[in-house]
Amino acid sequence: xxxxxxxxxxxxxxxxxxxxxxxxxxxxxxxxxxxxAARRGAxxxxxxxxxxxxxxxxxxxxxxxxxxxxxxxxxxxxxxxVSTVNRGYQSPAGRxxxxxxxxxxxxxxxxxxxxxxxxxxxxxxxxxxRxxxxxYEDNxxxxxxxGIAIGVAxxxxxxxxxxxxxxxxxxxxxxxxxxxxxNGTFYTKAMHEGQVVYQVVEPPPGAIIxxxxxxxxxxGGTSQCGTTHYKKVESGYQVVAPK
Amino acid sequence: xxxxTPITRVRMRVALIACVACLVGASCSREPTTPEARRQxxxxxxxxxxxxxxxxxxxxxxxxxxRTRARGGKEVTVRTTRRLTLRRPDRLAFNVTGDxxxxxxxxxxxxxxxxxxxxxxxxxxxxxxxxxxxxxxxxHLAMPMPMADFLYSSPYESLIGTKSSGGYVxxxxxxxxxxxxxxxxxxxxxxxxxxxxxxxxxxxKFRITSKTSTHPRTTEVMFDKWTFGVxxxxxxxxxxxxxxxxxxxxxxxxxxxxxxxxxSAAPAASSPKE
Numbered sequence: 001x002x003x004x005x006x007x008x009x010x011x012x013x014x015x016x017x018x019x020x021x022x023x024x025x026x027x028x029x030x031x032x033x034x035x036x037a038a039r040r041g042a043x044x045x046x047x048x049x050x051x052x053x054x055x056x057x058x059x060x061x062x063x064x065x066x067x068x069x070x071x072x073x074x075x076x077x078x079x080x081x082v083s084t085v086n087r088g089y090q091s092p093a094g095r096x097x098x099x100x101x102x103x104x105x106x107x108x109x110x111x112x113x114x115x116x117x118x119x120x121x122x123x124x125x126x127x128x129x130r131x132x133x134x135x136y137e138d139n140x141x142x143x144x145x146x147g148i149a150i151g152v153a154x155x156x157x158x159x160x161x162x163x164x165x166x167x168x169x170x171x172x173x174x175x176x177x178x179x180x181x182x183n184g185t186f187y188t189k190a191m192h193e194g195q196v197v198y199q200v201v202e203p204p205p206g207a208i209i210x211x212x213x214x215x216x217x218x219x220g221g222t223s224q225c226g227t228t229h230y231k232k233v234e235s236g237y238q239v240v241a242p243k
Numbered sequence: 244x245x246x247x248t249p250i251t252r253v254r255m256r257v258a259l260i261a262c263v264a265c266l267v268g269a270s271c272s273r274e275p276t277t278p279e280a281r282r283q284x285x286x287x288x289x290x291x292x293x294x295x296x297x298x299x300x301x302x303x304x305x306x307x308x309x310r311t312r313a314r315g316g317k318e319v320t321v322r323t324t325r326r327l328t329l330r331r332p333d334r335l336a337f338n339v340t341g342d343x344x345x346x347x348x349x350x351x352x353x354x355x356x357x358x359x360x361x362x363x364x365x366x367x368x369x370x371x372x373x374x375x376x377x378x379x380x381x382x383h384l385a386m387p388m389p390m391a392d393f394l395y396s397s398p399y400e401s402l403i404g405t406k407s408s409g410g411y412v413x414x415x416x417x418x419x420x421x422x423x424x425x426x427x428x429x430x431x432x433x434x435x436x437x438x439x440x441x442x443x444x445x446x447x448k449f450r451i452t453s454k455t456s457t458h459p460r461t462t463e464v465m466f467d468k469w470t471f472g473v474x475x476x477x478x479x480x481x482x483x484x485x486x487x488x489x490x491x492x493x494x495x496x497x498x499x500x501x502x503x504x505x506x507s508a509a510p511a512a513s514s515p516k517e
């Protein structure tokens with residue numbers, strides 16, 4: 001049975017939502033030092049694959065395929081396709097499969113496998129199984145991790161967390177929110193694992209910077225730096241939404 | 244055949260009674276030796292400790308914890324001291340100092356965090372009870388609370404599950420306090436607990452190793468200054484926010500890859516607005 005486009009979209013949505021929830025859960029379970037938290041959602045990764053177990057189901061991923069199971073359904077994905085067994089409905093498809101039961105949903109797709117239940121989620125994505133959000137000590141530490149040589153221009157990923165902002169970062173206030181800005185990158189304070197960190201965010205519209213970062217192209221009164229557009233104003237360059 | 248005199252018979256009875264008394268006494272003080280006996284003794288120790296904490300409506304405790312965490316591909320050691328006040332079923336206040344400086348409170352509805360050093364605060368939804376709020380902290384908010392297992396309405400059930408194995412290890416002295424040492428293992432986590440042998444059965448030391456990440460991580464917690472029946476009015480759990488502090492968001496976990504924004508502009512972490 002071929003999957004309908006809506007089922008495929010549902011599969012992708014379920015995978016994306018489940019991965020987010022599950023990875024958040026796994027990030028804490030491994031770090032908190034809490035027996036209850038660890039027992040409620042366990043995940044293991046080896047060189048040959050990973051497995052995650054939540055209260056309502058389990059997911060396993062190896063190089064040869066992925067499988068997820070709950071009380072109400074199961075799905076298996078291999079190179080030969082996807083098959084599902086459940087009490088709801090099924091939609092095996094070349095790109096993925098999904099099983100929806102009364103208590104939980106399971107899905108497998110190109111980006112991984114996930115089971116989502118009322119009380120938890122378990123997943124294996126193609127991202128890191130350790131899940132969560134990596135925190136880098138500073139900008140240079142991130143560059144090292146990203147494989148970018150120090151001194152070479154390279155945009156830092158939106159969402160990256162730094163324990164310390166760049167030393168040259170200067171405050172920029174937009175609508176009573178204070179950001180830090182340095183060389184084309186905006187940072188905002190956030191709380192992660194009980195600590196204040198600096199998160200890279202999209203350039204906030206309205207922010208004014210004194211000079212443009214390197215590598216921009218200008219056209220009349222506007223400039224484009226990567227995906228960010230600036231308008232020349234009296235005190236510098238203002239971030240604007242792209243037309 | 245030589246007959247036994249009455250005196251000899253009395254002596255034999257006395258000797259027999261003495262032997263039985265010795266055997267009974269020896270068996271009572273003997274440490275459990277079989278896995279089953281160790282498990283039973285361990286469960287009893289944890290259950291006693293759990294019941295004592297569960298029956299306390301209010302208490303405060305101070306803990307010091309040491310743990311390792313990943314920071315940009317490096318392992319760093321984090322040391323913190325936590326002063327915590329609890330009022331069952333739905334109030335919690337804490338003050339963390341050391342490598343992390345944070346104070347916060349749960350007022351039965353919201354969780355509020357204040358970082359005085361950076362002059363920022365954050366507020367997120369809690370849950371109706373301490374149990375559910377601790378689950379939320381662990382599952383969604385990535386907030387380390389190494390002593391959390393002992394704050395639930397049943398620490399026993401937080402610590403020991405159906406797949407747990409282990410039990411009583413022996414007697415040890417921790418910081419001059421005679422303690423009973425129990426140790427349990429689980430597919431996801433190993434832990435050791437030292438409970439005071441005399442007086443109230445209170446946790447003295449807790450060491451837990453999480454096995455769910457690529458590298459096992461160990462957290463060690465020392466408990467001190469247990470105080471039961473403390474005054475805990477509502478104001479303890481609903482402090483006023485300092486003026487001039489900036490509100491920030493709490494980052495929850497999402498997958499992230501270290502690559503340039505030139506190829507990916509998708510947010511790698513979210514800031515829930517709650």
